[in-house]
Amino acid sequence: MPPLTEPALPTRRRRRAFDVSTATIALVAFSAAGYVYMRDGWDHFRSILFSDATLLLDMLPKVLGGCLIGAFVTLLLPREQVARWVGHESGFTGLLIATGFGIVLPGGPVTAFPVAGAFLVIGADAGAVVAFITSWTLIGHARTLIWELPFMGPDFVIWRVVAALPLPIIAGLLARAALRTGLARAP
Numbered sequence: 001m002p003p004l005t006e007p008a009l010p011t012r013r014r015r016r017a018f019d020v021s022t023a024t025i026a027l028v029a030f031s032a033a034g035y036v037y038m039r040d041g042w043d044h045f046r047s048i049l050f051s052d053a054t055l056l057l058d059m060l061p062k063v064l065g066g067c068l069i070g071a072f073v074t075l076l077l078p079r080e081q082v083a084r085w086v087g088h089e090s091g092f093t094g095l096l097i098a099t100g101f102g103i104v105l106p107g108g109p110v111t112a113f114p115v116a117g118a119f120l121v122i123g124a125d126a127g128a129v130v131a132f133i134t135s136w137t138l139i140g141h142a143r144t145l146i147w148e149l150p151f152m153g154p155d156f157v158i159w160r161v162v163a164a165l166p167l168p169i170i171a172g173l174l175a176r177a178a179l180r181t182g183l184a185r186a187p
Contacts, residue, residue: 062110070114074122083123090128095172098128102135102168112136126179131172138164 037045086094098119105112116129124132139161148157178184
């Protein structure tokens with residue numbers, strides 16, 4: 001029996017927990033909080049703070065569930081197959097596969113973005129991930145069937161989907177071109 005070895009993980013760029021973008025967001029948030037406190041007083045400040053804390057506690061389990069889904073995707077999907085289907089050498093077919101997967105993926109952004117991050121980790125290229133997210137956003141079946149079809153009717157939905165079909169492919173090609181020309185950094 002061959003020895004069990006773990007597959008090598010791709011090297012990731014080390015990120016600091018607190019950087020310029022985090023400091024900027026913190027500065028804006030604390031400035032806005034101070035402004036609300038000075039303008040409206042403690043009672044209004046406290047009601048906004050408790051409302052935001054309730055929203056955080058409501059969203060936290062969903063975000064943790066989405067991150068678990070992303071982690072399971074990295075463990076369950078074979079890296080070689082993902083790299084072959086939607087990796088750097090997959091070409092136009094990889095963009096089509098990623099677009100199709102984005103169309104059929106159920107769930108909201110808490111599901112889609114961790115799955116997209118997992119795809120990057122296990123070998124998908126950035127163009128395929130951009131095509132995946134774009135197709136999920138524009139043509140996702142859940143929103144189309146649940147919201148658009150009942151309210152807007154089949155004629156609207158068909159024309160909107162037909163008009164949106166080339167956009168994920170175009171976005172994926174643009175992402176690949178941006179990486180090749182150096183306009184974007186590889187993830």
